[in-house]
Amino acid sequence: MSQISIKGVKKSYGKSQVVHGVDVEIEAGEFVVILGPSGCGKSTLLRMIAGLEGISAGEISIGGKVVNDLEPRERGCAMVFQNYALYPHMTVRQNIGYSLKVARVPKAERDARVMAVAKSVGLETFLDRRPGELSGGQRQRVAMARAMVREPKVFLFDEPFSNLDAKLRVAMRAEVRRLHRDLGVTSVFVTHDQIEAMTLADKLIIMNAGNVEQVGRPTEVYNNPASRFVADFIGSPAMNLFDGEFDAEGQFLYGKGGRMAVPLLNGVRSPGRKVVLGVRPESVRRIGADAHGAIPAVVDYVEELGASRLIHAEANGSRFVAVDTDMTEITSGMPVHLSIDGTALHLFSAEDGRRITH
Amino acid sequence: MIERSPFFNFVTYLAMAIGAFLVVIPFWITLVAGSQSLQEVSRVPINLWPSSHLWENLQVAWARADLGPKMINSFIVAIGVTVGKIVLASLSAFAIVFFNFRGRMISFWAIFITLMLPLEVRIVPTYAIAANALLPFQAILDVTGISWAVNALSGVQVSLNWNLLNSYTGLILPLVATATGTFLYRQFFMTIPDELVEASKMDGAKPLEFFVDVLIPLSRTNMLALATIMFVSSWNQYLWPLLVTTDRANFGTVVMQLKALIPAQNGTPDWNVTMAGALIIMLPPLLVVAFMQRWFVRGLISRDK
Numbered sequence: 290m291s292q293i294s295i296k297g298v299k300k301s302y303g304k305s306q307v308v309h310g311v312d313v314e315i316e317a318g319e320f321v322v323i324l325g326p327s328g329c330g331k332s333t334l335l336r337m338i339a340g341l342e343g344i345s346a347g348e349i350s351i352g353g354k355v356v357n358d359l360e361p362r363e364r365g366c367a368m369v370f371q372n373y374a375l376y377p378h379m380t381v382r383q384n385i386g387y388s389l390k391v392a393r394v395p396k397a398e399r400d401a402r403v404m405a406v407a408k409s410v411g412l413e414t415f416l417d418r419r420p421g422e423l424s425g426g427q428r429q430r431v432a433m434a435r436a437m438v439r440e441p442k443v444f445l446f447d448e449p450f451s452n453l454d455a456k457l458r459v460a461m462r463a464e465v466r467r468l469h470r471d472l473g474v475t476s477v478f479v480t481h482d483q484i485e486a487m488t489l490a491d492k493l494i495i496m497n498a499g500n501v502e503q504v505g506r507p508t509e510v511y512n513n514p515a516s517r518f519v520a521d522f523i524g525s526p527a528m529n530l531f532d533g534e535f536d537a538e539g540q541f542l543y544g545k546g547g548r549m550a551v552p553l554l555n556g557v558r559s560p561g562r563k564v565v566l567g568v569r570p571e572s573v574r575r576i577g578a579d580a581h582g583a584i585p586a587v588v589d590y591v592e593e594l595g596a597s598r599l600i601h602a603e604a605n606g607s608r609f610v611a612v613d614t615d616m617t618e619i620t621s622g623m624p625v626h627l628s629i630d631g632t633a634l635h636l637f638s639a640e641d642g643r644r645i646t647h
Numbered sequence: 648m649i650e651r652s653p654f655f656n657f658v659t660y661l662a663m664a665i666g667a668f669l670v671v672i673p674f675w676i677t678l679v680a681g682s683q684s685l686q687e688v689s690r691v692p693i694n695l696w697p698s699s700h701l702w703e704n705l706q707v708a709w710a711r712a713d714l715g716p717k718m719i720n721s722f723i724v725a726i727g728v729t730v731g732k733i734v735l736a737s738l739s740a741f742a743i744v745f746f747n748f749r750g751r752m753i754s755f756w757a758i759f760i761t762l763m764l765p766l767e768v769r770i771v772p773t774y775a776i777a778a779n780a781l782l783p784f785q786a787i788l789d790v791t792g793i794s795w796a797v798n799a800l801s802g803v804q805v806s807l808n809w810n811l812l813n814s815y816t817g818l819i820l821p822l823v824a825t826a827t828g829t830f831l832y833r834q835f836f837m838t839i840p841d842e843l844v845e846a847s848k849m850d851g852a853k854p855l856e857f858f859v860d861v862l863i864p865l866s867r868t869n870m871l872a873l874a875t876i877m878f879v880s881s882w883n884q885y886l887w888p889l890l891v892t893t894d895r896a897n898f899g900t901v902v903m904q905l906k907a908l909i910p911a912q913n914g915t916p917d918w919n920v921t922m923a924g925a926l927i928i929m930l931p932p933l934l935v936v937a938f939m940q941r942w943f944v945r946g947l948i949s950r951d952k
Contacts, residue, residue: 341845362851374842378864387860388850435850 292317292475293338293443298347300333308333309499310347315477315492320469322478324486325496326522332447334496335479339445340364352442367436368445372452373428375420375435381407382416385434392439406438409471410464426457433465437472444469446478450485462488483523487511495519513635517642520567520635526599526610528567532639535560547605550582552631563639570599572633573611575625583626584609590621602627681705681922688919701923708924712904713896720815721882721900722931727819728881729874736828736873737866741858743829744836745844755833762826766887777817777891781807813894821891822881828873835869836862871942879932901928 293315300308308330315321323331336342338349340361349356356364367388375384382403383390389399407413410430420428429449436444446465450458462485469476480486486493487507495502495510495518503515514520520528533543539558541549543566551558551566576583586604600611602625611627619625636645675695680688682701687694709715742748743755766773776782785807788794794805811817839862847857863870885902892898908924910916936943 339845339849341848361845361848362853366849368846368849370842370846372840372842374840374846376843376846376861378861387847387852391851391853391856391860435846439850 292319292352293477294348294350295334295338296348296350298334298337298349299345300330300337300342301345306345307499308337308345311496311501313494313501313504315475317475318473320466320476320478320489320491321494322480322486322490322492323494323496324480324483324490324522325502327481328498329496330499331479331481331496335445335447335477338364338443338477339366339368365442366445367439367441367443368447369429369432369436369449371448373420373432375428375431377420380417380419381412381423381431384420384431385412385438388435388439402438403434406434409437409468410434425453426461429453429461430464433468437468442475444474444476446476446480448480449478450480451482458482458485465489483525487523495522497522513644514567515644517565517567517637520637524569526570526612528569528635529573529609530637531566531607532563533566534563541566543605543607545606547584547607549584549629550631551634557636557645564645565637565639565642567635567637568629568633570610571612572630573609574628574630575600575611575613575615576628578626580626580628583628586625586627588619588621588623588625591619600625677922677925680919681926683919685915685917685919688922689916700919704919704923705927707917708908708920708927711920712901712907712924713899714901714904714924714927716897717899717901717904718931720818720898721902723815724818724884724888724900725878725882725931727815728822728884729877731819731823732825732828732877732881733870733873735823736825737832737863737870738858739829740832740836741854741862744833745854745857758826758829760826761824762830766822770886770890773821774890777811777821779807780809780811812891813898815898817891818888818898818900822884822887825877828877831869831873832866835866839865868942868945871939872945875935875939875943878935882932904928 293313295311295313295315298308298311299306311334313321323334325331333342337344338351340356340359340363344357351364351366376387379387382400385406386399386403389402394402403416404413407416410433412427412430412434415423415427415431420431423431432449450461453461465478466489478486478489490507492504493507493510494504497518503510503519505513505515510519511523514523514528517530521530531541531543531547533541533547535558536542536548537560539551539560541551541564543549549566557564578585584604586602586609589601589603589608591601592599597612597614598616598619600609600613600619602609602611604627609627613619637643638645678701679695679697680693681704682697682699683694683704684698684700687698687700739754739758743751743758779785785794785805788805788807797803797805811820843861844857847861852860883902884900888898888900888903892903895903905921905925905928908921910918910921
């Protein structure tokens with residue numbers, strides 16, 4: 290049985306609708322990440338689960354119980370906020386224990402539970418400090434401890450690491466992963482950072498402009514993006530996307546006179562069909578000029594990444610990004626030849642951007 | 648100020664010294680006059696140096712104006728008004744800022760507009776209400792015909808009456824509403840981040856728990872600043888206590904007793920006793936300001952975060 294069930298949920302503020310009918314099932318113990326660009330409605334969806342926003346239409350149930358009309362405190366969710374939202378006048382101990390105090394848990398039990406939770410996130414020596422005396426990472430831990438102490442059915446994270454520096458973010462990511470493994474509590478995590486999303490998620494929900502674009506395991510989303518938006522959004526550097534159509538011989542025409550043989554796309558190569566062809570930069574290789582099917586291109590600029598580099602090149606009026614591990618000297622303006630791995634092509638409809646299966 | 652030349656420093660210190668002098672001089676004259684004997688205080692020109700009769704003058708003033716019980720009355724009224732104002736102001740600001748209800752802006756502006764209606768302007772209607780606090784309800788019953796109906800059906804004459812004159816309730820309650828305080832609290836509450844409200848909701852706190860556990864501690868400096876102003880202003884109330892207390896002996900306040908200390912037209916011109924009495928009467932607000940000054944400045948000017 291699914292732990293959280295979201296059916297046809299919509300949200301509008303006055304006349305403007307920001308979430309247009311979301312249907313998602315979240316299994317018990319799953320770590321779900323909602324990923325999308327800012328303003329896509331991901332935080333709104335999370336806040337509707339939490340009960341901090343009303344639900345305009347549809348139904349959300351948690352643990353089999355419809356929660357549409359329940360107060361946040363009755364839903365069994367705990368939340369970690371973007372800006373920590375710690376009570377500035379309370380010590381760490383009081384911050385963590387506040388929900389238990391409100392729930393009239395006896396002092397002795399409260400102290401024991403606060404201590405246990407503080408230990409699990411490494412805060413036991415900071416219990417008598419105020420949030421103002423803590424670093425960003427420590428505050429984030431307090432916020433997590435505060436969520437954990439209630440032993441909730443569901444954890445909700447609203448972009449919790451966006452105020453931390455890159456290194457701390459990686460450390461906290463590992464911490465969250467570990468806590469989830471230890472506690473096994475269903476978690477919903479909202480972020481706009483795709484690396485965070487890919488590394489944390491059991492299940493990824495990609496949202497765009499108030500709609501769910503795709504739901505799936507991270508590798509599934511990466512390897513089989515369901516739409517042009519997902520293809521473009523997931524993966525760094527972003528996927529190469531070419532607008533074009535097929536000619537009578539089944540070749541793909543793109544850019545200014547570009548022509549590509551796509552033998553594996555049998556069946557969908559109806560002449561004149563407008564499509565978008567996608568290929569990941571790691572499936573674009575630099576090859577010798579005389580190789581079969583080589584696309585002559587001119588290097589625009591090169592990004593050095595250390596172990597590899599990204600070649601940004603132009604061919605037939607279209608831009609290509611290729612991952613290159615051969616470290617011979619390449620400079621702007623140099624001619625190169627690129628080849629595309631024919632087995633790693635993605636095809637999307639030009640009209641609605643949905644994936645065309647082949 | 649960015650400029651820091653010796654000349655500029657001199658000018659600022661001079662301005663400050665003149666200001667301080669102007670503020671302190673009336674106190675000094677009060678103190679000097681209060682410490683002189685009848686002969687000394689009647690001398691022309693007046694001697695501006697204290698003499699040795701302060702203690703006896705204080706004793707005479709204390710006895711003549713019956714300041715002991717009146718002090719207690721003043722404290723009851725001033726503290727009652729201060730506490731009442733803070734409770735009412737913080738709760739109404741809480742309602743206005745954190746609850747989304749119809750007429751929320753109307754309520755706010757209605758409160759705000761009363762800033763333009765000080766007690767002196769509405770003293771007659773306020774007195775009428777104090778004379779019978781249930782008067783508005785009686786009016787409603789009369790206008791709607793309910794009292795007529797009750798009278799016709801049961802023969803009982805409906806006459807609601809709750810007299811607040813000559814009582815602490817009457818001295819305190821009409822002064823408790825404060826637009827200034829509500830506004831101050833509203834401004835402070837609006838600086839509280841939404842996330843804090845939401846965090847407390849997620850923690851399971853009900854609105855009043857959030858109010859008591861989070862808002863009140865966070866607004867402590869504001870509260871003390873407000874308390875200082877309110878205590879001083881209610882201690883200094885003269886017109887209202889004068890109006891609602893006919894039983895001066897039991898419900899008079901010290902500020903009203905100042906009148907009793909002023910020499911009668913053909914009586915002994917013992918201004919030394921009057922001044923000594925004034926010293927006693929102004930002492931409590933002075934002490935409150937002195938103790939609260941630190942909080943007072945912080946609460947009104949900056950956020951301590």
